[in-house]
Amino acid sequence: MRWFKANLRQSIYGLLGNPVLPSDSVLESGTEDIREAMLALLVEAGGRQFANVTRRVRYANDVQALWYLRGDLLAALASVQGEQAARQKVLRVTRMFQGLLPTSLNSRPSSLMN
Numbered sequence: 001m002r003w004f005k006a007n008l009r010q011s012i013y014g015l016l017g018n019p020v021l022p023s024d025s026v027l028e029s030g031t032e033d034i035r036e037a038m039l040a041l042l043v044e045a046g047g048r049q050f051a052n053v054t055r056r057v058r059y060a061n062d063v064q065a066l067w068y069l070r071g072d073l074l075a076a077l078a079s080v081q082g083e084q085a086a087r088q089k090v091l092r093v094t095r096m097f098q099g100l101l102p103t104s105l106n107s108r109p110s111s112l113m114n
Contacts, residue, residue, distance in 0.1 A: 030100045031063045037093050038073055050076040063100045
């Protein structure tokens with residue numbers, strides 16, 4: 001009976017616009033995938049030059065901390081590769097956050113990102 005209550009509660013919350021949060025294992029593996037992608041971009045752009053950003057990405061506590069580090073990543077990449085190329089790369093990383101963040105932190109569609 002407990003299983004039925006949990007599923008019923010989750011489905012009602014989902015209908016009300018409160019999606020079910022991802023499991024801990026999904027959240028952890030997604031966070032690590034995002035972290036690795038961000039670090040790879042920094043290394044590609046010249047990792048030593050961005051040691052501070054690299055350190056902050058490496059030691060970020062959770063997916064939300066990585067979400068807020070996208071701006072630092074964009075600035076670092078733009079300084080080397082130009083803003084357009086940096087935006088495209090950060091947009092690919094941004095898509096990796098889908099389903100891992102509370103809905104209040106998701107990006108809204110913007111004509112600036114095209």
